[in-house]
Amino acid sequence: MQQRKLAEFQVSAVGLGCMGLSHAYGAQDESASLETLARALDLGVNFYDTAEVYGPLINETLLGKAFEGKRDKVVIATKFGFTFRPGKMESFEVTGTDGSPANAQAVAEASLQRLQTDVIDLYYLHRVDPAVPVEETVGAMAKLVEQGKVRAIGLSEVSADTLRRAHAVHPIAALQSEYSLWTRDVETNGVLETCRELGITFVPFSPLGRGFLTGKLAPVDELSKGDFRRTLPRFQAEHVEANRKLVRVIEDIAAAKGVTAAQVALAWVLAQGQDIVPIPGAKRIPNLEQNVAAVDVQLSASELGVLAETFAPENVSGGRYPAALAAMAQK
Numbered sequence: 001m002q003q004r005k006l007a008e009f010q011v012s013a014v015g016l017g018c019m020g021l022s023h024a025y026g027a028q029d030e031s032a033s034l035e036t037l038a039r040a041l042d043l044g045v046n047f048y049d050t051a052e053v054y055g056p057l058i059n060e061t062l063l064g065k066a067f068e069g070k071r072d073k074v075v076i077a078t079k080f081g082f083t084f085r086p087g088k089m090e091s092f093e094v095t096g097t098d099g100s101p102a103n104a105q106a107v108a109e110a111s112l113q114r115l116q117t118d119v120i121d122l123y124y125l126h127r128v129d130p131a132v133p134v135e136e137t138v139g140a141m142a143k144l145v146e147q148g149k150v151r152a153i154g155l156s157e158v159s160a161d162t163l164r165r166a167h168a169v170h171p172i173a174a175l176q177s178e179y180s181l182w183t184r185d186v187e188t189n190g191v192l193e194t195c196r197e198l199g200i201t202f203v204p205f206s207p208l209g210r211g212f213l214t215g216k217l218a219p220v221d222e223l224s225k226g227d228f229r230r231t232l233p234r235f236q237a238e239h240v241e242a243n244r245k246l247v248r249v250i251e252d253i254a255a256a257k258g259v260t261a262a263q264v265a266l267a268w269v270l271a272q273g274q275d276i277v278p279i280p281g282a283k284r285i286p287n288l289e290q291n292v293a294a295v296d297v298q299l300s301a302s303e304l305g306v307l308a309e310t311f312a313p314e315n316v317s318g319g320r321y322p323a324a325l326a327a328m329a330q331k
């Protein structure tokens with residue numbers, strides 16, 4: 001597996017987003033998830049992405065189990081900062097944000113327990129709390145580094161300006177935001193540019209458009225009842241036909257190359273720079289295997305251009321988040 005640099009870490013060029021193993025996209029039993037995680041490790045994936053809020057809580061516990069006795073083989077990233085109603089996924093609801101120093105410390109300590117480790121490699125603020133200056137939150141995260149509980153600090157879905165303010169308090173190792181063919185905001189809002197100027201690795205989340213760009217996702221009304229995609233504008237019937245047309249271009253390029261659409265979508269993200277480490281999610285082992293193999297898919301300049309042009313933001317129908325969640329992003 002090719003490696004990319006993320007602060008002090010050498011990570012696999014493709015990481016594994018673990019959210020879907022226990023959150024947002026329907027249930028999967030723990031033993032199947034453990035098999036997926038074991039296969040990922042076998043394939044050379046060493047970068048795993050989780051969060052307090054995934055499950056909630058049980059996604060971190062799952063990773064703790066999966067990597068028991070193998071901790072030195074993996075780089076684990078987790079996140080804090082959302083508040084949520086306790087309970088199982090069926091009754092799950094994000095209630096807001098908490099970027100207070102007390103919450104940064106308390107969640108890190110609880111995450112360490114769940115992950116069965118004494119240090120979190122990369123600790124992200126999941127969303128900026130509008131009630132707490134980012135300097136204060138990052139100051140608390142820096143204390144965790146001093147205490148040896150965290151190795152590196154990251155942010156998620158912040159603006160270029162917030163990134164600069166945070167980086168002035170403590171070096172930011174990684175910024176994780178949505179980036180894929182159909183979500184290109186970071187190319188034009190200064191975020192990617194600022195990461196590059198400050199030497200911050202960019203970690204695209206949902207690089208497969210939450211499955212849509214693979215051409216294999218079932219229609220939204222056939223997804224399980226609690227599937228988060230049911231709530232997202234661009235997955236709704238009125239937008240799907242326009243977006244499916246764009247995906248057909250990915251499928252055509254994939255067919256001509258003898259690879260899958262998922263691999264082309266991922267290869268496009270990987271081709272945007274060596275300082276980019278996508279974390280596609282996959283519950284299913286064949287999907288995981290395809291995504292890992294995407295590191296060897298080379299797209300020509302002309303293919304990259306056609307894809308970028310096809311998915312120009314004005315051609316994508318529907319927003320990526322409903323209003324309340326959109327308001328929490330890119331602060």
Ligand SMILES: NC(=O)c1ccc[n+]([C@@H]2O[C@H](COP(=O)([O-])OP(=O)(O)OC[C@H]3O[C@@H](n4cnc5c(N)ncnc54)[C@H](OP(=O)(O)O)[C@@H]3O)[C@@H](O)[C@H]2O)c1
Pocket residue numbers: 016017018019020025049050126156157176177204205206207208209210211212214216260262263279280281282283284285286287288290291
């Ligand atoms: N910071 C944030 O706020 C934030 C937000 C969202 C996500 N994330 C992180 O980013 C990670 C990845 O994002 P994501 O899971 O939302 O979306 P994604 O990686 O774009 O897509 C995942 C979906 O694509 C399907 N899939 C994966 N590989 C496939 C393949 N080769 N062929 C066909 N279908 C395939 C998966 O199916 P199966 O699962 O059935 O295999 C799943 O439904 C998450 O796991 C999470 O760690 C972070």
